[in-house]
Amino acid sequence: DQQVKQNSPSLSVQEGRISILNCDYTNSMFDYFLWYKKYPAEGPTFLISISSIKDKNEDGRFTVFLNKSAKHLSLHIVPSQPGDSAVYFCAASANFGNEKLTFGTGTRLTIIP
Amino acid sequence: ETGVTQSPTHLIKTRGQQVTLRCSSQSGHNTVSWYQQALGQGPQFIFQYYREEENGRGNFPPRFSGLQFPNYSSELNVNALELDDSALYLCASSRRDSSKNIQYFGAGTRLSVL
Numbered sequence: 001d002q003q004v005k006q007n008s009p010s011l012s013v014q015e016g017r018i019s020i021l022n023c024d025y026t027n028s029m030f031d032y033f034l035w036y037k038k039y040p041a042e043g044p045t046f047l048i049s050i051s052s053i054k055d056k057n058e059d060g061r062f063t064v065f066l067n068k069s070a071k072h073l074s075l076h077i078v079p080s081q082p083g084d085s086a087v088y089f090c091a092a093s094a095n096f097g098n099e100k101l102t103f104g105t106g107t108r109l110t111i112i113p
Numbered sequence: 114e115t116g117v118t119q120s121p122t123h124l125i126k127t128r129g130q131q132v133t134l135r136c137s138s139q140s141g142h143n144t145v146s147w148y149q150q151a152l153g154q155g156p157q158f159i160f161q162y163y164r165e166e167e168n169g170r171g172n173f174p175p176r177f178s179g180l181q182f183p184n185y186s187s188e189l190n191v192n193a194l195e196l197d198d199s200a201l202y203l204c205a206s207s208r209r210d211s212s213k214n215i216q217y218f219g220a221g222t223r224l225s226v227l
Contacts, residue, residue, distance in 0.1 A: 004155075034215065043115070043203055043218035044156070089155055097207070097214030100146065100169055103155030 003027045004092050006104035014112050019077040021107050023090030026071060030092040034101070035064060035075045038087045047088075048075070051096060077109075085111045115139060117206050117219035125225045126194050134189040134222045138206030144168070145187040146216055147179060150201040162187055163209050191224075199226045 005024045013019045021035075031052040036044035050057040050064045050073065057064050063076045077084055087108050091101040116139035126132050138145050144163045148156035158171035162181035176192040185206070191198060201223050205216035 032214070036218075041220070043117070043119075043220045045115070046215055046217060049215060091155075093214075097216075098209050100158040100161060100171065101148075101156070101205075101216060102158070103148075105153070105155045 002105075003030075004090055004102050004104040006088075006090055006107050008107050009105070010108040010110070012110045012112055013080045015082060016079045019075075019080045019084065019109055019111070021075045021077075021088050021090075021109065023073050023075075023104055024071060025073075025092050027092070027094075027102070028071075029094040030102070031095070032093045032097040033064070033066060033073050034091045034093070034097075035062075036089045036091060037084075038089060038106070044089055049097075080109075080111045082111050082113055085109060115206075115217040115219065117204060117217055119202075119204050119219035119222050121222060122220065123223045123225075125227065127227050128194055128196060130194050131190065131192045132194060132224065134191075134202050134204075134224075136187045136189070136204030136206075136219060138185045138187070138204075139217055142206040142208045142217075143185055144207045144209040145181055145185065146205045146207070147187070147189050148203040148205065149173075150203060150221070152200075156203055159189070194226045196226050199224060 034049040035047040087106045090104040118137045146161040147159040150156040160170040201221045207216045
């Protein structure tokens with residue numbers, strides 16, 4: 001039972017354009033969502049989070065949108081840079097992050113120079 | 114740099130052996146969570162420790178056990194290793210009871226079981 005799904009295993013985007021990564025969830029108890037970025041041979045690096053009381057959160061080039069009725073969130077990266085090439089994981093938690101993280105399977109983003 | 118350190122970075126064991134992985138949490142954090150990441154998958158939750166007590170466990174057998182110490186560092190022990198235990202083991206530390214509870218990960222321990 002995969003409660004967090006990232007349906008696109010890979011995505012290629014031209015440098016300077018917008019990258020949009022998508023994530024769907026099924027568990028209504030989730031109220032806190034996070035995006036992590038992972039390079040090979042490193043642990044996941046926290047990027048940005050959003051609580052279920054918001055529908056948008058911005059941090060520099062990164063914006064996360066949450067659509068609770070659709071149980072869908074997306075990460076927008078603008079403008080995309082070569083250093084953004086990595087695997088991106090969506091994660092969800094209950095109790096505002098105090099519970100375990102449930103991860104999606106990841107999307108490999110490649111930025112084309 | 115998250116301030117979460119894991120040791121060792123790589124480990125090779127044979128089936129049936131036992132292994133101990135170690136994690137030092139970030140300063141000021143009181144919670145440690147362990148995850149297993151198989152190739153091509155997202156990390157899977159093993160268990161979490163808060164103030165030296167287990168605080169939630171994922172779908173892993175009892176041969177996976179852990180400890181948290183008074184300085185909030187932690188160990189993951191796996192007994193009777195199986196081939197399927199080969200994976201990247203990730204430790205994450207966080208501060209429970211904060212308004213923004215974010216888990217910060219170490220670089221992981223790559224375990225190979227032959």
